[in-house]
């Protein structure tokens with residue numbers, strides 16, 4: 001496995017692990033993986049200074065495919081894991097990656113509080129509006145009229161607006177990308193990582209197996225026509241009224257990130273054991 005040395009310019013392939021992805025042919029997540037490795041190369045990050053953290057889902061397999069530290073955790077708990085890691089190791093670049101089910105259903109509460117805490121981590125959600133790994137149940141971002149074996153005639157439920165919820169909860173950077181445009185996604189991800197505090201990047205990433213209709217996204221996405229704002233209310237209004245396919249940076253905030261006081265005091269483990277002994 002090639003590890004970039006300071007003497008040579010890192011390449012995207014340096015950050016790709018030897019494992020071959022098991023995603024379905026045509027899955028959008030392949031291009032997201034490419035965007036991630038491209039971004040690490042652009043930023044010249046040393047693999048030992050990066051950690052990719054995930055939960056469970058097809059998209060959450062991404063730590064196994066990157067050549068840096070990784071943690072494939074528990075469904076819906078990636079942000080909790082990443083928060084602990086970043087507080088303990090503020091020197092690391094922490095990228096959290098996963099799906100809309102992982103992040104907005106079971107992990108929804110962690111999502112709100114990660115935005116609110118505004119720790120300096122980046123959260124990339126591969127949003128395919130479905131649970132891919134468990135074979136096609138609707139997720140919080142699924143359209144109410146999406147007809148499927150699980151939801152004949154559609155679920156009838158209002159979709160969740162992840163970007164607006166992120167803004168309302170205090171995220172410091174909000175952007176939307178499309179997996180089929182890895183150059184733009186890589187640019188957005190680099191900006192998200194560079195921006196201090198909690199950065200949220202929603203990447204529309206088709207699940208070609210359970211949502212073949214999402215192949216049409218390539219004709220629907222378009223660049224956002226306005227510059228990013230630093231006013232969360234304005235950004236939220238814009239996102240609530242856009243068509244859901246605006247790609248670009250939609251909000252750059254200036255909230256001060258949370259940093260824990262990480263004074264490392266020696267722990268007396270014998271005293272701890274005595275305190276908790278039954």
Ligand SMILES: Cc1ncc(C[n+]2csc(CCOP(=O)(O)OP(=O)(O)O)c2C)c(N)n1
Pocket residue numbers: 056057058059060075098099100101102103106126128130131132133134139207
């Ligand atoms: C605690 C727990 N509940 C449920 C599951 C089953 N499960 C695995 S992945 C998943 C949803 C995956 O959907 P998403 O996060 O959108 O990722 P995708 O597979 O679409 O990339 C579910 C419900 C689990 N693994 N653990």
Ligand code: SF4
Pocket residue numbers: 022023024026027028029058059128132133206207208209210
């Ligand atoms: S089931 Fe969907 S999300 Fe999972 S690998 Fe296949 S295309 Fe991708």
